[in-house]
Amino acid sequence: MAIQNLIIPLYLSAQSYSLQQIGIGTGAFFFGLMLGELPSGILLNYTTPRRAMLAGALVLSISSFALYWAISFPVFIALRLIAGFSLSVYGLARHSYATNATKNESRGSVLTWLGGTHRLGKVLGPLIGGWLAARFGLNAGFGLMGTSVLLGFISILLFMPAQTLDSPKASGSALVELWTVLQDNIGIISIAGLGQFFMQLVRATPRTVIPLVGDSLGMPVDVIGLVETIGGAFDTAFFWTSGHIMDRFGRKWAIVPSILTQVFGIVLIPFAGGFVGLTIANSIIGLGNTISSGAMLTLGADLSPEKGRSEFLSLLRLSSDLSFALTPTFIGVIGSAFVLSTSAFVAGALGVVGAAIFIWGIPETLQKK
Numbered sequence: 520m521a522i523q524n525l526i527i528p529l530y531l532s533a534q535s536y537s538l539q540q541i542g543i544g545t546g547a548f549f550f551g552l553m554l555g556e557l558p559s560g561i562l563l564n565y566t567t568p569r570r571a572m573l574a575g576a577l578v579l580s581i582s583s584f585a586l587y588w589a590i591s592f593p594v595f596i597a598l599r600l601i602a603g604f605s606l607s608v609y610g611l612a613r614h615s616y617a618t619n620a621t622k623n624e625s626r627g628s629v630l631t632w633l634g635g636t637h638r639l640g641k642v643l644g645p646l647i648g649g650w651l652a653a654r655f656g657l658n659a660g661f662g663l664m665g666t667s668v669l670l671g672f673i674s675i676l677l678f679m680p681a682q683t684l685d686s687p688k689a690s691g692s693a694l695v696e697l698w699t700v701l702q703d704n705i706g707i708i709s710i711a712g713l714g715q716f717f718m719q720l721v722r723a724t725p726r727t728v729i730p731l732v733g734d735s736l737g738m739p740v741d742v743i744g745l746v747e748t749i750g751g752a753f754d755t756a757f758f759w760t761s762g763h764i765m766d767r768f769g770r771k772w773a774i775v776p777s778i779l780t781q782v783f784g785i786v787l788i789p790f791a792g793g794f795v796g797l798t799i800a801n802s803i804i805g806l807g808n809t810i811s812s813g814a815m816l817t818l819g820a821d822l823s824p825e826k827g828r829s830e831f832l833s834l835l836r837l838s839s840d841l842s843f844a845l846t847p848t849f850i851g852v853i854g855s856a857f858v859l860s861t862s863a864f865v866a867g868a869l870g871v872v873g874a875a876i877f878i879w880g881i882p883e884t885l886q887k888k
Contacts, residue, residue, distance in 0.1 A: 522644040522645065522647075522648040522660055522663055522664050522667070523548065523660075523664055524644075524645070524726040524730070524747065525644070525645045525648050525649060525652075525660070525730055525740070525743065525744050525747050526648055526652060526657055526660035526661070526664070527544065527545050527548075527599075528541055528545055528727055528730045528731055528734075528847075529652070529657060529730055529734060529740055529743070530657040530658075530660070531544045531545070532731070532734055533657060534592075536592070537851075537855070538731075538850075538851040538852075538854050538855045538859075539848070539851045539852060539855055540592065540851075541727075541731070541847070541851055542727070542847040542848040542849070542850055542851025542852065543596070543847075543848055543851070544592070544595060544596065544599065544847075545726075545727055545847035546843075546844045546845065546846070546847040546848045547595075547596045547599035547600050547603070547844075548599040548600075548602055548603040548606075548844075549603055549723075549840055549841075549843035549844035549845075549846075549847075550600060550603060550840075550844040551599060551600035551601060551602060551603020551604040551605075551606075551607070552603040552604070552606055552607045552610075552840040552843065552844065553603075553607075553837060553840035553841050553844050554600070554603070554604055554607070555603065555604035555605070555606075555607025555608055555611075556607050556611065556833040556834070556836050556837045556840055557697065557833050557834070557837070558608075559571070559607050559608045559610075559611040559612070559829075559833055560611060560697065560829045560830040560831075560832065560833025560834070561694075561696075561697060561830070561833075562608065563611065563612060563615055563829035564696070564829065567681065568612035568613065568615055568616035569612075569616075569675065569679050569680075569681055571608050571609070571611075571612035572608075572609050572612045572613060572616075572675050572679070573672060573675055573676060574605075574608060575605045575606060575607070575608035575609030575610075575612065576605075576609055576668055576669075576671050576672035576675060577605075577672050578601065578602075578604075578605035578608075579602050579605040579606050579609065579668045580665045580666075580668040580669040580672060581665070582598050582599075582601045582602040582605065583602060583661055583664040583665035583668060584661065584662065584664075584665035585598050586598055586599075586658075586661040586664075587658050587661045587662065603840075607836075607840070610836075611829065611832060611833055611836065614816055614819065614820070614832055614836070615828060615829050615832060617630060617816070617820070618819075618820040618823060618828065618832070619828070630762070630813035630816040630817045630820065631758060631759060631761045631762030631765070631812045631813035631817075643748075644663075644667070644747075644751075645743075645744040645745075645747030645748045645751060646744055646745065646747075646748040647663060648660045648663055648664075648744060649740050649741040649742075649743060649744020649745065649747070649748075650741055650744065651663055652740045652741070652744070653739060653740050653741035653744075657740070696827060696830060697830045697833075697834075699827070700824075700827035700830040700831050700834065701830075701834055703824075703827075704822075704824065704831060704834075707822055708831070708834050708835055710876070710880045710881055711818065711819075711822060711835060711838075711881050712834075712835055712837065712838030713838065713876055713880075714873055714876040714877050714880065714881050715815055715818075715835070715838045715839045715842070716838045716839070716841060716842040716873070717778075717842070717869055717870060717872055717873025717874075717876065718774065718778060718811075718815065718839075718842075718870075718873050718877075719815070719838075719839045719842035719843055719846075720842045720845075720846050720849075720866060720869055720870070720873070721778055721781045721782060721785065721866065721867075721869075721870040721873065722781070722808060722843075723842060723843045723846035723847070724785055724846055724850065724862070724863065724866040725750075725781075725784075725785065725788070725801060725804050726846075726847075727846065727847045727850045727851075728785075728788055728850060728859065728862065728863055728866075729743070729746065729747065729750075729788065729797065729800075729801055730743055730747075731850075731854075731859060732788055732789075732791065732797060732859060732860075733746060733797055735859065736791070736792070736793060736797070738793075738794060738797075742794060745794075745798075746794065746797050746798050746801055747801065749798050749801065749802055749805075750798070750801030750802050750804060750805040751805060752805070753802045753803075753805030753806045753809060754804075754805035754806075754808050754809045755805075755809065756809065757806070757809045757810065758809045758810075758812035758813075759812075760809070760810055761773050761809065761810050761811055761812040761813055761814060762812075762813065764810065765813075765814065765817055765885065766885065768885075769883045769885045770814060770817060770818055770821070770883060770884055770885055771877055771878065771881075771883055773810055773811045773814050774811050774814050774818070774877050775874050775877050775878055776807075776810060777807050777808060777810045777811030777814065778807070778811075778870050778871075778873055778874040778877070779807070779870070779871070779874055780803065780804075780806060780807025780810070781803075781804050781807035781808055781870065782807075782866075782867045782870040782871060782874075783803060783807070783867075784800050784801065784802075784803030784804035784805075784806075784807060785800070785804060785863050785866055785867045785870070786863060786864060786867040787799065787800040787803065788800045788801075788860070788863045789859075789860030789863050789864070815839060817884075818881075818884060819831075819832055819835050819836065820832075821884035821885075822835070822884060823835075846866075849862065849865075849866075850862040850866075853865055
């Protein structure tokens, strides 16, 4: 799905939509993610993670293919909301499955690979998507998005073993169970959720800013795709180090340096005068992001209680989804009110706030023996 980070903003820009509309169109996917978290948490009381992953992947693939025939902005938004909702079902099911299958002392390394394998798509996705879009039009990227997810669906169907239910069914109604989990964990959900909100804002900012800055510099879509690919290569090359850091020194030792390194790369974006400058900034961002591969998955898994785990994770993941949803709109609004580069500086400042929250507000969750 890394393809969408390149294709969606450029497609909307090519349709002559305003920066605010581009922000809304880009953020609709993440609003769908946010809307799907709580229903997904409830759903996992009644079905297995494997079945939920299959359903989510299938709907995501169909909604991605359907973008090719989106005849208006409202239809486009509706399809992106559906895609986000379905990915929410898939993502939470995957997270719950991995949490149940790992122990605290080795969880960082395991979930690093879970968070890191999708980074491989950051290398191939923009490169292939940019090449296709440059030769066959931006709509071709939608076909690639749908096909890649369909391959994932087939892989789950063929190779992922069936499991028992993620957790016993709640004795009361699903909403009562959800409310109980929220009441019992409101403190840690609030502060950890706030930290995740700022962390994901830092991660989401380059997804919108870099394609738009590249477009404003007159770079063709395949060249912008190359910028994304090089950054993705840095993001992928060293993701395995995150697990070692988290399991040896603690989760914060991966999260805080990651945020600050990405902030440094983000504030360099406005000074990029062309391909080289934008590539350097994106490479620094990728290097920063790679050392926190799987960190949010690990933190959520560590904090989640055994009873009501899927509900807890769905509540905590809401903050991440909200951040991904609001960031493109935030960039569009700030960019329209001032200039696009201003949004990068504001995002950088908010990233520093997020680092402070992780340092002083959230407990270290590694249980050393």
